[in-house]
Amino acid sequence: MSDNRTLLTDMAAGLFADLSSKPFAEAWPQVAEAGFSTLLVPEDAGGFGGDWGDVLAVLRLAGLNALAAPLAEPVIAHWLLAGAGIAAPEGLISIAAPGQLVPYGRHAAAVVHVESGTLSLYHADACTFDEGLSPAGEPWDAVSFTAAAAATAACDVDLLALGAFARVAQASGALEAAFTLAIDHVNTRVQFGRALAKFQAVQQAMAEFSEEAAAVDASAAACAAALDYGDASFEIAAAKLRMGLAVDRAVPIAHRMHGAIGFTIEYALNHLTRRLMGWRSEFGGDAFWAERLGRRVAGLGGHGLWREMAARTDRLVG
Amino acid sequence: MQIFPLHPFRPEGDIPALRQQVRDLVASHEANWPVELRANCWFSFDEEFSKAMGRAGLLGMTWPKQYGGHERTLLERYVVLEELLAIGAPAGLHWIADRQTGPLLLRYGTESQREKYLPGMARGEVYACIGLSEPGSGSDLASVRTSAKKTNEGWRINGQKVWTSGAHKSHAALTLLRTEEGSERQAGLSQMMIDLDTPGITIRPIIDMTGSHHFNEIWFEDVLLPHDALVGEEGNGWKQVVAELALERSGPERYLSSHMLLVALIDAVGPEPDAPTAQLIGRLTAEMWTLRQMSMSTIAKLAAGEDPVVEAAIVKDLGNAYEQALPRMVQAAVDADLSGKSDLSRLLTWILVASPSFSLRGGTPEVLRGIIAKGLGLR
Numbered sequence: 060m061s062d063n064r065t066l067l068t069d070m071a072a073g074l075f076a077d078l079s080s081k082p083f084a085e086a087w088p089q090v091a092e093a094g095f096s097t098l099l100v101p102e103d104a105g106g107f108g109g110d111w112g113d114v115l116a117v118l119r120l121a122g123l124n125a126l127a128a129p130l131a132e133p134v135i136a137h138w139l140l141a142g143a144g145i146a147a148p149e150g151l152i153s154i155a156a157p158g159q160l161v162p163y164g165r166h167a168a169a170v171v172h173v174e175s176g177t178l179s180l181y182h183a184d185a186c187t188f189d190e191g192l193s194p195a196g197e198p199w200d201a202v203s204f205t206a207a208a209a210a211t212a213a214c215d216v217d218l219l220a221l222g223a224f225a226r227v228a229q230a231s232g233a234l235e236a237a238f239t240l241a242i243d244h245v246n247t248r249v250q251f252g253r254a255l256a257k258f259q260a261v262q263q264a265m266a267e268f269s270e271e272a273a274a275v276d277a278s279a280a281a282c283a284a285a286l287d288y289g290d291a292s293f294e295i296a297a298a299k300l301r302m303g304l305a306v307d308r309a310v311p312i313a314h315r316m317h318g319a320i321g322f323t324i325e326y327a328l329n330h331l332t333r334r335l336m337g338w339r340s341e342f343g344g345d346a347f348w349a350e351r352l353g354r355r356v357a358g359l360g361g362h363g364l365w366r367e368m369a370a371r372t373d374r375l376v377g
Numbered sequence: 378m379q380i381f382p383l384h385p386f387r388p389e390g391d392i393p394a395l396r397q398q399v400r401d402l403v404a405s406h407e408a409n410w411p412v413e414l415r416a417n418c419w420f421s422f423d424e425e426f427s428k429a430m431g432r433a434g435l436l437g438m439t440w441p442k443q444y445g446g447h448e449r450t451l452l453e454r455y456v457v458l459e460e461l462l463a464i465g466a467p468a469g470l471h472w473i474a475d476r477q478t479g480p481l482l483l484r485y486g487t488e489s490q491r492e493k494y495l496p497g498m499a500r501g502e503v504y505a506c507i508g509l510s511e512p513g514s515g516s517d518l519a520s521v522r523t524s525a526k527k528t529n530e531g532w533r534i535n536g537q538k539v540w541t542s543g544a545h546k547s548h549a550a551l552t553l554l555r556t557e558e559g560s561e562r563q564a565g566l567s568q569m570m571i572d573l574d575t576p577g578i579t580i581r582p583i584i585d586m587t588g589s590h591h592f593n594e595i596w597f598e599d600v601l602l603p604h605d606a607l608v609g610e611e612g613n614g615w616k617q618v619v620a621e622l623a624l625e626r627s628g629p630e631r632y633l634s635s636h637m638l639l640v641a642l643i644d645a646v647g648p649e650p651d652a653p654t655a656q657l658i659g660r661l662t663a664e665m666w667t668l669r670q671m672s673m674s675t676i677a678k679l680a681a682g683e684d685p686v687v688e689a690a691i692v693k694d695l696g697n698a699y700e701q702a703l704p705r706m707v708q709a710a711v712d713a714d715l716s717g718k719s720d721l722s723r724l725l726t727w728i729l730v731a732s733p734s735f736s737l738r739g740g741t742p743e744v745l746r747g748i749i750a751k752g753l754g755l756r
């Protein structure tokens with residue numbers, strides 16, 4: 060881990076822990092103030108000059124602390140704008156992937172949209188939002204563009220995939236936090252005269268939980284490495300789908316281990332699990348990514364699948 | 378605590394060339410392999426192929442040259458293993474010697490044991506099997522009772538091992554024995570390298586539910602072994618076996634046993650599958666891809682001198698669950714004729730029937746999850 064990354068994660072860990080139960084209105088100004096939005100913008104363009112490994116580390120911490128503020132969205136938007144040579148407007152910039160809801164759209168000063176090879180920057184006054192909420196109560200707003208873009212540029216980035224990567228990264232943190240809550244709970248809650256953790260059925264379920272968290276951790280890190288290489292189309296499809304499976308398997312265990320206390324709005328678990336439930340569908344759900352990945356693999360042929368996977372890790376070494 | 382920080386897999390050397398070497402070697406042998414032999418392929422035998430692997434310098438890859446090895450890295454060896462599994466090469470004959478018996482002898486064996494066994498293993502001519510399980514000792518391995526008594530002439534062995542894979546094809550069995558009379562559990566156990574042509578040893582086949590003769594029972598009746606059959610220290614057997622099991626549990630064979638069925642499915646549906654079939658292929662690919670990242674990370678940690686016990690158990694448990702679910706998911710989705718002659722039908726039927734074993738060999742899910750829970754501080 061680079062020294063820069065350690066500094067970055069130390070700062071993010073401290074700040075996000077402070078903001079953990081704060082609403083958007085309190086959390087976002089501090090996230091913005093800390094300068095995370097320009098994480099991927101090169102240093103000579105006034106940014107932090109980070110890589111996708113840094114993005115993963117920070118998003119993981121956001122997920123771990125159930126941060127109620129956008130983070131991936133402005134990071135991706137600022138990176139895209141810098142790459143296109145378009146000056147970023149002040150304030151929150153969110154992203155609109157084709158056919159997707161805009162996270163925190165109603166609070167955004169501008170929205171970056173990429174479709175069919177063109178990036179468009181829309182200011183808020185060119186957007187109309189049909190407001191909605193995620194299962195965790197975060198703004199998920201459907202956008203229609205009602206006026207011309209303030210700027211456009213050619214762009215071959217798959218915005219949907221970047222959004223999907225962000226949710227995998229956040230999910231890796233949220234799963235760890237839910238797992239930690241469950242560990243603490245089963246170690247302290249006593250039934251039948253023993254801590255729950257002493258029961259083999261509980262141990263086995265917790266082991267399964269850990270396996271799912273592990274799978275998301277590993278796949279998120281593999282995606283970041285591929286993004287830093289410059290092409291993560293295969294990896295993100297696989298990782299987003301795997302994250303959906305992990306949510307499917309791990310969230311029920313998290314709640315089962317907690318009993319009724321985990322079902323209350325007071326207790327921290329729901330802030331994590333409701334987010335996980337939402338992220339599973341956001342930026343392409345299981346069926347979408349399964350079909351996209353499956354079609355790609357079918358085109359590779361039976362042995363072609365392995366050859367492609369091997370080549371995609373070998374290229375990281377060369 | 379991050380449960381699975383990904384360790385980068387950064388092998389030295391020309392890895393694409395190494396993969397090509399394995400693929401070329403397989404291409405020159407595969408004409409004789411029926412599809413069933415290529416399924417669950419690290420349990421299938423082809424002596425010619427094992428010897429060819431030896432000639433190609435692909436066995437004992439990490440061992441010192443003085444014992445016939447090639448002094449290559451653990452990660453290069455890993456690349457060879459995953460290529461063999463992904464392409465469905467029957468590599469079962471040499472698998473155990475190359476994976477665990479050889480390395481154990483290097484670590485704990487005497488000079489004469491190393492000289493006796495390792496060069497032949499590296500040539501793909503000497504094969505080994507694992508003598509752990511007994512009729513009364515499965516998951517609870519510390520309850521083994523087969524005994525070795527020290528006498529002036531040597532060790533006297535009495536008892537029985539069971540489920541011994543490939544014993545009928547092997548030259549020797551690395552065996553866990555109770556060397557201290559009256560000892561209990563983990564204490565008083567030792568490992569011995571037993572030549573299977575020693576008088577008093579009877580190997581009987583056990584036919585498994587695929588109809589194959591793969592595993593065996595081994596009876597020991599007053600078998601006399603030389604004193605230097607002892608591997609490592611007397612009484613240190615448990616510790617050595619735990620190290621052996623770590624080698625056994627972390628490899629790519631724990632998630633790729635059904636891979637040839639995925640290959641056949643993809644080939645059978647062609648480049649433009651319908652949406653449900655595309656989704657099935659995508660789903661299986663996503664799980665397999667993730668397991669590969671996890672497995673590579675675990676071997677990279679091992680190579681870096683760490684001891685990833687929990688990670689290895691996670692990879693095996695998740696990997697076994699995946700390779701067992703694969704045939705069931707294909708069966709549920711594809712209208713396959715289980716008595717059909719196509720590669721897909723034959724592989725599906727074969728792997729469906731073979732798959733219950735995947736999560737038994739090398740430790741059951743309950744045992745693995747127990748290890749994970751302990752590692753997470755839950756017991």
Ligand SMILES: Cc1cc2nc3c(=O)[nH]c(=O)nc-3n(C[C@H](O)[C@H](O)[C@H](O)COP(=O)(O)OP(=O)(O)OC[C@H]3O[C@@H](n4cnc5c(N)ncnc54)[C@H](O)[C@@H]3O)c2cc1C
Nearest residue numbers: 507508509510515516540541542734737738739740741743
């Ligand atoms: C194809 C195949 C090849 C094999 N090859 C070899 C070999 O080469 N050499 C060798 O030595 N062995 C070999 N084995 C044996 C293998 O290691 C054992 O099958 C395995 O360790 C389980 O032991 P068991 O079969 O006695 O089952 P048991 O230990 O009796 O277990 C039966 C069930 O009870 C569960 N169980 C047991 N104890 C507990 C517990 N404490 N808590 C919760 N659940 C528990 C198990 O998880 C399992 O579900 C092979 C097995 C197979 C299937």
